[in-house]
Amino acid sequence: MNGAINVMQRELTGYFETPVAYVFLIIFLAMTGIFTFYLGNFYERGFADLDSFFRFHPWLYLFLVPAISMRLWAEERRSGTIELLLTLPLTTRQAVLGKFLAAWLFIGLALVLTLPMWFTVNYLGSPDNGVILAAYLGSWLMAGGFLAIGSCMSALTRNQVVAFILSIVVCFLFLLSGLPMVMNLFNGWAPQIVLDGIASLSFLQHFADITKGVIDLRDLVYFALVITFWLLANVLILDIKKAD
């Protein structure tokens, strides 16, 4: 675990030594604001809740999380530091976990910086704060899912643009797997059990469940499994294909 924490600390330092962190945080805050107030009609709806804020998170993450995750491994490959990192006395798992945790904490920080939104809604009315807390948790878990996919895609290539596009495509499929545009690909030929399986993979559905304020163990387990699966795939890819 110490190895993973050391890698995590290094990564976090790396974020703040470069403009990446600041650009991301500013864009994230600006976009959440724009979505909430303009597209979400925060004031006009007349409800004291943050639904119009959280509703756009999946779509925001679809582009912003791959922007964070694309450099995780592709950059290590391009600069050759992967050879340095993976010849240190730590396991590939520790390195993958450390990098993932750093990026996840960083997105957590971005979420924490949106707290003024929460204060605003409490100033304007009396929202159900339990629901909002659950939604924050759900949002962060979903970000973790996107991030694990992005990290794995990033390990496939030394080109950050390729990693970015691959991540968006896979994240998009996961996001929409319950909706007709994905389901129609399988309808008619795949057995019902497969259809149900695919439908149950949807990020949107599980996120929607949590944002209703119901923290169901199944939703938590779902995101934990998604993260674990993609991180293990990430480890496997690195072990198989270390050098280019």
Added chain:
Amino acid sequence: MIEAKSLCKSYGHFKAVDDLSFQVESGQVLGFLGPNGAGKSTTMKMLTGFLAPTSGTALINGVDVVESSVAARKNIGYLPEGAPSYGEMTVKQFLTFVARARLIEKSDVPASVDSAIIKLNLSGVKHQAIETLSKGFKRRVGLAQAIIHDPQILILDEPTDGLDPNQKREVRGLIRAMAEDKIIIISTHILEEVAAVCNRVMIIAEGRLLADDSPQGLIARSRYHNAVSLVVETPEKVASTLGVLPQVGKVEIREGELTLFPTGETGLLEAVTAAISENQWRVSALRLEAGRMDEVFHNITCTEASA
């Protein structure tokens, strides 16, 4: 001690390293010498646990790099080719990260970082981002991270590549200074480097071991070994006179320089100097050849590899 046992690495049908076995003892500075793409880097990547061998294995102080990769890495300091580092970090941040990752006791980390900084003369730039440093400094940062945990084994992939002559000299000095109680393996395609720092050379080409010798031993394989070269005004005349001496075998004249190759008999140089003073030739240069590394290298890598 390093023990490589039948290391092989193939990519599809291409054999990058083909059945390489060798042992390296403490105190040896081993140079991997070979043309580009000979398998030097691949061998180092297998020894450091970065690449898994297709077959065969290596023992690092008795620990198997395939079976217990992480444990084996603990004894090694490694400078990968091109000395990669995290450019956005400062020298100190980077070395602190490596020191911790190298499992140095938490309380000893600052001391090890400082001592590596002093050894590599990095004090002036320790708070600078690595990407802003010159190539020479970057290389030194790479060396600093390799020695930070005072490893018993140092593996340096082209440590002087791309450096200017002064920097090369400096890096070689560092390597020699550390050599005494360690195992050091360096790879290079620079011939002079081998003679300058190594006490053992392995010539590798097309993934195979072609020669394993001391630098002196290799040079002695040159046909120029113990030959005498001289520059005189009338080389043809001198050549015909000297050619009859029993110590002189073949005679070659190239660009006004006369080279006399020895036969089995000793005392070639003495015989030549005696002849010079006897005939009162005006000699503007005279030297005893040690041997030519480039010629040995060419013969070994071009004839034996294709055979």
